[in-house]
Amino acid sequence: MAAEKARHLALNMPGIDDYSLLEEELRDLARAYPVQALPELINPLVTLQDAVHQAILTPRRPGDAAQLFSIGAVTGGILAKASHDLGDPRAAVTQARTALILAEQAGNTTVAAWLNGLMALIVYWDGRPQESLRYVDRGLATNAVNSATLWLESSGARAWARLGNEEQATQSIHRADEIADAMEPTDLDGLGGILTFTDARAAYYAADALSWLPNHPESVGAAQEAVDAYSDDTRDTWAFGDAAGARCDQAIIRIANGEVEGAAESIAPVLELPRDLRIGGVVKSVQRVGAAADAASDSKAADELRGQVEAFVARPLTMHP
Numbered sequence: 001m002a003a004e005k006a007r008h009l010a011l012n013m014p015g016i017d018d019y020s021l022l023e024e025e026l027r028d029l030a031r032a033y034p035v036q037a038l039p040e041l042i043n044p045l046v047t048l049q050d051a052v053h054q055a056i057l058t059p060r061r062p063g064d065a066a067q068l069f070s071i072g073a074v075t076g077g078i079l080a081k082a083s084h085d086l087g088d089p090r091a092a093v094t095q096a097r098t099a100l101i102l103a104e105q106a107g108n109t110t111v112a113a114w115l116n117g118l119m120a121l122i123v124y125w126d127g128r129p130q131e132s133l134r135y136v137d138r139g140l141a142t143n144a145v146n147s148a149t150l151w152l153e154s155s156g157a158r159a160w161a162r163l164g165n166e167e168q169a170t171q172s173i174h175r176a177d178e179i180a181d182a183m184e185p186t187d188l189d190g191l192g193g194i195l196t197f198t199d200a201r202a203a204y205y206a207a208d209a210l211s212w213l214p215n216h217p218e219s220v221g222a223a224q225e226a227v228d229a230y231s232d233d234t235r236d237t238w239a240f241g242d243a244a245g246a247r248c249d250q251a252i253i254r255i256a257n258g259e260v261e262g263a264a265e266s267i268a269p270v271l272e273l274p275r276d277l278r279i280g281g282v283v284k285s286v287q288r289v290g291a292a293a294d295a296a297s298d299s300k301a302a303d304e305l306r307g308q309v310e311a312f313v314a315r316p317l318t319m320h321p
Contacts, residue, residue: 019064019068022052022071023191025048026071026074027192027193029045029078031191031194032193034193034238034239037274038082038085038086038279039276039317045075045079049072049075049079052068052072052075053072056072065106066108069106069108070102070103073102073103073106073112073115074188076095076096077114077115077118079095080095080099080118081194084122085317086280087280096122103115109142110146110186111188112142113140114151114188115139116136119135120133120135120159132155132159133156135152136152140156146186146189148188150176153172153175153179154202154205154206156172157173157205161208161210164213169210170218180202198237200226200235201237204226207246207250208226208249210223211223211253211288214252223250223253227266230246240277240282244282245282247269248288248289250263250266251267252289254266255292260293260296260302263292264301264304264308267289270285275318278312278316280316280317286313287309289305290305290309290310290313293309294306
């Protein structure tokens with residue numbers, strides 16, 4: 001309560017001409033999101049969103065709308081990701097679309113591209129790769145070369161792969177590589193965390209794409225590169241969800257190559273995640289491993305892996321009132 005009163009005072013003092021306080025809170029939460037459990041972050045995120053909405057609805061100073069709308073757009077986007085992580089894609093898309101309206105009001109094409117990347121992610125995990133590609137195309141229409149467009153191109157790779165289009169998926173991976181070599185930093189990169197798309201995330205997305213095409217000549221190498229990218233949890237680029245996804249992709253590719261025991265080794269650290277880290281994308285990645293094990297030839301190792309997967313997905317992250 002004291003912190004809320006202090007923030008209210010800071011935002012309403014005469015002579016204050018920006019919303020840096022809100023932006024700093026947003027930065028801290030964006031950097032915490034990939035490494036902390038969602039139950040620890042949801043209340044601060046909602047509180048920040050309330051403060052932003054209140055400021056939008058009761059503007060006091062001219063000239064600050066663009067900054068405020070951009071902060072509101074990004075905050076709404078992170079909360080959309082939270083809804084996705086809690087297994088509610090409909091709420092996630094609604095929040096992301098509302099956030100996109102704020103980004104467009106701000107004239108912030110970088111945030112708009114990032115939000116299209118977010119929507120591409122949400123519908124991809126909801127089993128709608130064709131719709132994911134539509135969001136990719138909308139985001140890439142800016143023709144920018146930055147981490148948001150790297151996310152979009154990488155998202156396109158795995159959507160094409162899920163549709164079984166190896167040629168388009170491979171082309172998207174190669175275009176993502178070109179963007180990574182030439183991209184310019186943005187304000188979102190300065191905030192960091194979930195708001196920037198790193199080389200490690202690009203490696204994970206490439207592996208995720210090729211896990212749908214396990215016989216692709218680059219699949220084994222891409223999976224190992226992704227796992228290696230997340231091997232050090234002290235790096236700024238580390239994220240528990242992406243680290244888990246990379247290991248699941250490697251497991252899927254190993255199963256396709258007849259290496260069920262190797263797959264079990266790949267996924268073992270994922271199956272040890274506590275319940276409050278079992279976000280939607282992680283659970284669905286583990287389910288994909290289970291489906292691959294189902295399709296594998298019967299063996300004791302495959303049976304054990306299926307049992308471990310069933311036990312994991314039966315206890316996903318849930319939020320209590």
